[in-house]
Amino acid sequence: MAGSAAAAVGDVLRRVPPVVRRGRERAGELAAPVADRVKPAWATLTPAARSLLVVALVAWVAAARGGWAEMAIVAAGILVLLALAALFMIGHTNLAVKMITEPPRVTVGEPVTGEVEVTNKAKTPLLPVRLELPVGAGGVAFDLPALRPGSVHSELFVVPTQRRGVIQVGPVTTGRGDPIGLFRREVTWTDVTEIFVHPAITPLEPLGAGLIRDLEGNVSEHTSQSDLAFHALREYTPGDDLRHIHWRSSARHGQLLVRQFLDTRRSHIQVIVDADPASYRDPEDFELAISAAASLLVRAIMDGFDATFLCGEHAMTRGTGRSALDSCSRAELTGEALAEVSGRGARLAPDTSLVCFVTGPHAPFTTLKRSASHFPIEVGEIAMIVDSTASASLKAVSDLPLLTLGKLSELPGLLKWGL
Incomplete structure (x- = not known):
């Protein structure tokens, strides 16, 4: 009897939680419609x-x-x-809002203008309302006049482009509230648009030949036993690959002749900019570093080379000139160590033939050596020290060429002697 009673009690206890759980679920189902109506009003x-x-x-x-x-x-x-303040919230704003910004990509200092076009789609007149538009870290506000049904009103604005970066414009919102600020309802009408402000660059002369073979590369002056660019026939020497013997010419000349090829190569230049603020004298030196890196990347891509760019968490590889400049626009001082970013670059582009480290005057030389150690010994390496207070110079320390850049206009001359 005692055992059956205990079993009965245990069975009851096991049944209680599901009942409670089902009760909670039922209560949640009943409360959900009410909550859906209350939340917008509470907001x-x-x-x-x-x-x-x-x-x-x-x-x-x-x-x-x-x-x-x-x-x-x-x-x-x-x-x-x-209750009196809530009366000002009665009604619904029915608008069609269009935001246009041109051009979407500019160089530092070039103008960007935008236009906001508002159409009253309601069947009743629109009372004056304030239009708010975030632009980067700031924003603009427009006081729209009363609009008749179907009327259109436009407002112009200017996007500041004095600094390199990516400027987010929008979304366009309207706010409705009461005079004493007890209620406010915001409605979003557009998406966010990005404006790329590219760094200033300087034109450079064509860069040197690459070091990595590629089927679509440029023909070099170095001969090879196996490639696609046929160069000439020469006498057979012990150790030559028998597959390259040209039998018809060998029979005609009475001796074994083998095909001689030229290497075809395609450069892959990698530019890594130090994202550690402690490496630079001030933020302006970092901007100069980004401009120098962008100039290198654009020239490399114009020469038909593959290009990779890294700065902190931002990376771009084998892109176009526009994507390279877009990546430079996003670059920021994030504090990541140059050596760590270089290791990521070596894994991202293992076929790199030339790597350029761009940093400031406060970066230790040991940091540059650790960064260079991530790349194979056959990869060409140069380091560029950006210091707006120094004059242009070129020297080699431990087989690593060090270019000191004080002004962007000095870059073509430095690269002429440093590459």
Whole structure:
């Protein structure tokens, strides 16, 4: 009997949790429609309105339990004030908003203009409303006039491009609220548009020949036993591959002749910019470093080379000139160590033939050597020290060419002697 009673109690206890769980699920299902209706309305309340609601609740409790008639008057006054302010939220804004920015890519200092076009799609007139437009770290606001149904109104704005970077424009929003700031409802009308402000670059002369073989590469002056570019026939020497013997010519001349080829090569230049702010004197030196890197990348791509760019967490490989400049626009001082980024670059582009490290005057030379150690010994390596207070110079330390760049205009001359 005792055993059966214990089993019965255990069975009851096992049944309780599912019942409770089903009750909670049912309550959630019933409360969901109410919550869906309440959440949008609650979101329109400003912090001031929510604070007044708390005060009204406290006053009502004090009036109910303490018999304070004054507290009841305070609670009623707050509720009346909230009700009157809520009247300003009645209605729905029906607009068609179009935002246009041209051009989407510019060089530092070039102008970018934009236009916001608003159309009243409602069947009733639109009362004056404020249009807000974030532009980068700032923003602009327009006070739209009253619009008749179907009327169109346009506003122009200018995007500041004095600094390199990626400027986010938008979204366009309208805000509706009451005069005392108890309610506010924002409506988003457009998406975010990105404006790429490319770094200033300087034209460079064509770069040197590459070091890595490639089927579509440029023919070099170095001979090879096996490649695609046929050069000439020569006498057979012990050790030559028998597959390269040209039998018809050998029979005609009475001796074994083998094919001689020329190497075909395609350069892959990799530019790694130090993203550690401690390496530079000031942010302007970092901007100069990005401009120097962008100039190298554009010239390499124009020469038909593959190009890879890394700066902190940003990376681009085998892209076009536009994508290279876009990557340079996104580059920031993120604090990542140059050696760590170089290791990632070596894995990203294992066929690199030339790597250029760009850093500031405060970067230790040991950091450059650790960065260079990630690449094979046959990869050409140069380091560029950007220092706006120094004069252009070129020297070699431990077989690593060090180029000191003080101004962007000095880059063509430095590369002429450094590459």
